Amino acid sequence: MEKLPVMEQFLSLQGEGYHSGRPAYFIRLGGCTVGCVWCDVKDSWDSQAHPLRSVEELALAAKASGAPAVVVTGGEPCTYDLQWLTKALRDQGLQIWIETSGVYPIRGDFDWVCLSPKKFKEPLAESIARAHEFKVVVYHPSDLDWMKGFVTGLTPGCRLFVQPEWSKRESIAPLLVRFVQENPDWTLSLQTHKYLEIP
Numbered sequence: 632m633e634k635l636p637v638m639e640q641f642l643s644l645q646g647e648g649y650h651s652g653r654p655a656y657f658i659r660l661g662g663c664t665v666g667c668v669w670c671d672v673k674d675s676w677d678s679q680a681h682p683l684r685s686v687e688e689l690a691l692a693a694k695a696s697g698a699p700a701v702v703v704t705g706g707e708p709c710t711y712d713l714q715w716l717t718k719a720l721r722d723q724g725l726q727i728w729i730e731t732s733g734v735y736p737i738r739g740d741f742d743w744v745c746l747s748p749k750k751f752k753e754p755l756a757e758s759i760a761r762a763h764e765f766k767v768v769v770y771h772p773s774d775l776d777w778m779k780g781f782v783t784g785l786t787p788g789c790r791l792f793v794q795p796e797w798s799k800r801e802s803i804a805p806l807l808v809r810f811v812q813e814n815p816d817w818t819l820s821l822q823t824h825k826y827l828e829i830p
């Protein structure tokens with residue numbers, strides 16, 4: 632789509648996962664039907680509630696921010712065909728990363744795909760196969776068993792992360808520390824932007 636509903640766009644740091652700590656310009660698209668109970672951006676769910684912005688306008692703002700990379704997030708950004716957006720960002724010489732639940736096909740040219748599966752709607756096998764990073768937000772201890780069903784569909788070399796859901800971090804983090812100690816292919820991810828109180 633040449634225009635997309637945008638909830639917010641801002642310069643920050645990637646707070647979590649593989650690129651944690653790196654500067655990035657965030658484009659948060661409106662629209663999501665996944666319905667996670669612990670979602671911290673529920674205001675994003677209604678696509679009609681957010682203004683349409685042209686992909687060129689978004690790409691120029693991202694370039695002007697000075698960040699070398701853009702994180703396309705949501706909501707669920709793969710609700711939309713993102714080929715126009717990634718072409719516009721590419722024309723500005725930016726790295727393009729995406730955060731998706733994988734429930735829809737990933738349409739666009741991305742340098743880094745972070746797939747975070749959700750219990751409330753399963754990811755597509757074709758999306759799992761495109762992930763460079765598989766990041767599981769753990770809300771309940773049983774999530775560690777649930778996620779194993781997806782790992783065989785990942786490509787070799789995909790980076791594996793477990794991350795405590797923010798509201799459960801005090802009870803879940805010790806469990807995840809033990810998990811990565813016993814499963815060294817996995818890495819602990821924390822939402823550092825929330826600890827720092829930055830967007």
Ligand code: SF4
Nearest residue numbers: 663665666667670706
């Ligand atoms: S997929 Fe993301 S935006 Fe959608 S409900 Fe879940 S956490 Fe919220």
